[in-house]
Amino acid sequence: MKYNNLDKAASFEALKKIRPVDIRTVLTKQRIDSFSIPAGGGMQYSYAAMPVSEETVDCFQKLADEQELTEKYRSLLSGDVINLGEARQVLHQMLRGPVLQHKVIVDGQDKNAFYKEQLERIRVFSEKIRSGELRGSTGKKFDTVCQIGIGGSDLGPRALYIALKVYCEGKGIKLLDGQFISNVDPDDAAEVLSRINMETTLFIVVSKSGTTLETLTNRDLVISAMGKLEPRHHVVAVTSESSPLAHSEGVLDAFFIDDYIGGRYSATSAVGAVVLSCTCGFDVFKQVLDGAHEADEMCLEPDVRKNAAMMDACIEIYLRNVMGLPCLAVLPYSQALLRFPAHLQQLSMESNGKHVNRFGEQIDYSTEPIVFGEPGTNGQHSFYQLLHQGTDIVPINFIGFSESQFGKDIVVDSSTSQRKLVANLVAQIVAFAQGKDDKNPNKQFAGNRYSSLLSAKKLTPQTLGALLAHYENKTMFEGFLWNINSFDQEGVQLGKVLAKKVLRGCEGDEALLAYLSKF
């Protein structure tokens, strides 16, 4: 396998010579129908409103082949040490089921068997919580599950919970209330605790290392608020087998992850499994895994025209490294995906916001753009003014569904709310792409504002799983294209070191002392 920088690839040189397609006039039915790829979970990825032609896509194919994208994916799946900086395998896809038939043995352990075993333990545990076989220390059934974690132990599981909650409510599936405490700001825990009954709450403390400052602090804060309740009936841990948390006496049970699941890729591990299985039921969580697994399998496809995540990654490279565009908006037309963009910020910006290649050498091209987003139509009444008429082009990922989650809807002015939602989404794609001429420059829309669309019938758990995996796999392929390590995060270390220095009294550091004196 060759790991070459993007700017060493001959096909990237060729790609740079291909001019962006003017999309104001090309949106024919034929293009919209054909520039579309199944993405798993019933989703379609459409890139008709991206500035690419068949020639561009041919060049993407050459680039994908030259950078050996599927080979590298196979290598990752086979248990090669892809995370070179930390000398670790990368195994999050295996959480959803084996994509290849290879056994992956690490540290003397069959990893597929290990993940299956943890999942089975979580199934059994979650059913005991939901049935009332396991109860709080005063004998009451649990009706609330509160995750204590930060970063990947918070953002992914929270985004999934918000989406699955409304799915379950719409389907009449029994739901325990899910709550999340993440921030070291004590107001975060205080606000959540003011809303819940601790007697009927199960707390899940999630930290792979078992040493995360925010999470241990919040655990202690929660336990100190428990009064006469016994923590060992109310607290479970999700951590690595060797962590101090795993062997703490004050926990009801512990479920395990390992070093081969990065935090931002951990939503389908025990990190997401415990809270989602307890709140929404194991069956629902299993469907998330199935959707993700389907998307993972589709990524083996070497033809970029049939591999949605790979196409999405190649388009991002074109937008970022050929066109020089620094941002990406992710705009789900689904209130259920309220916090999905926040998860994607971590997934993409922590994975690929790097200035060195996978060998630790400085690189000379741009990597991950800024990712942001809010649900539509809310965003239309907020920052879309800039997207339509600002001075920079911001490419967009739209996400949308034919049906709502609850199905509680009403006809006003001869259309349902869901129909209005979809109408707005479709209108925005075309408005951004085609623009509008007007003699008055203030009413002029330049067009050529690029977007893709992930669409499906409904945001089912399978669709949600595929959506999650689509972005994970897109991120992975981008990392391969940029030749960076998408699985470490050295950039978070310096802040941690300096925060400890501040807590030790700043050790004479003038800048730290001067800023601290403001508080």
Add this chain to the structure above:
Amino acid sequence: MKYNNLDKAASFEALKKIRPVDIRTVLTKQRIDSFSIPAGGGMQYSYAAMPVSEETVDCFQKLADEQELTEKYRSLLSGDVINLGEARQVLHQMLRGPVLQHKVIVDGQDKNAFYKEQLERIRVFSEKIRSGELRGSTGKKFDTVCQIGIGGSDLGPRALYIALKVYCEGKGIKLLDGQFISNVDPDDAAEVLSRINMETTLFIVVSKSGTTLETLTNRDLVISAMGKLEPRHHVVAVTSESSPLAHSEGVLDAFFIDDYIGGRYSATSAVGAVVLSCTCGFDVFKQVLDGAHEADEMCLEPDVRKNAAMMDACIEIYLRNVMGLPCLAVLPYSQALLRFPAHLQQLSMESNGKHVNRFGEQIDYSTEPIVFGEPGTNGQHSFYQLLHQGTDIVPINFIGFSESQFGKDIVVDSSTSQRKLVANLVAQIVAFAQGKDDKNPNKQFAGNRYSSLLSAKKLTPQTLGALLAHYENKTMFEGFLWNINSFDQEGVQLGKVLAKKVLRGCEGDEALLAYLSKF
């Protein structure tokens, strides 16, 4: 008054010649102490970690003088037609009290008297709701207040409510539960309605025009779910006096705004006043107004070294138009400000995401950057990797407070959570600015990642009001510097027009039909 484009200003030409200060080595106590300006509500604005020198600030002063920033602000306050495109006055500062002594008469009405009258009506009404003098149609006291609105009728009031809620809880001030429905996605209303008791809920329908698609649809959806409850006991309107909503029979009362308060500037109008006074009490809301008024008054100061909003605006121009930086991160180290960045997205990107000057002429320089953010320390475990080690520089606005809202805290490892929060904030400012050398490029931090800091003792209602006004006034000054109209939003029209076309069946539009067929 001269309204000149930024690139016609001689001082902008001079500013372009000033090189950014290398901030890796300049963070002395003296600089940190002196590069600091009171910003109202007990806040300090610190810009020591921005790439500016005394020379740069001298040039800012020339630019501020040349673009006549305080004169234009005075003109706005005096009731001149600043919103030229819509031929309207801009009067949101007056909502907090008169900054100048001029009377402003528009449409034959003394505007100060009008806003005072509405505020007094809201005081009386909110006290009746909170005391139980006004009750739902089954005779029960209201315990929940649900705002139905979108854009400025949602984001600002919601951000303020989240912050004030924890302040009130911490202070033991009686709180009614606040809820918000915004999205036309029917799942938004369905999810909120699944959580509340309609018998004890007051709904506030907010739409200046009385014609906002999302809001009217959600109002109808809510009313259809009321069953035997009588809407005229449960629904109030916030709208303009001439709107159809104002004269609807099915409302308990109506409170008025007018055309001189833009949606994104309306949080201190009846749009925010009714929901915040009912949930948190009028006194608390009045303190928000007082804090905002203090910040408004401070903006009259022509010396940029004494005018925090003006300094912040000038620095933004330098980052954007001299250094070419396309994004701005707003990172509050306060869980109470969870949704404040979402409000700022609308405020800044809808106001200043423009490609024409205030006369409707195309301009040749960049305007508003992309604004995004999440609370710290959460963001540290998410996208900070990119901010520290990504290939682009993203300037940062930090916000932080000495004390938490609840005051419920715990000592772990000899420091409280609040102390850890502040330590992290201070550490990040210095880490971003100074970076760290390392032989291993993967552990190398380039530094020169610029930030400012708004700090105060505690996020009181006054501080919150000043914070809100700081960003409103910064946005206004930026608009004056760019010579754009920060108070219209023509860029949202095309999408609305096309959405209606889709709802009429697409009228043969091939692109709309082809995209619609995906749903």
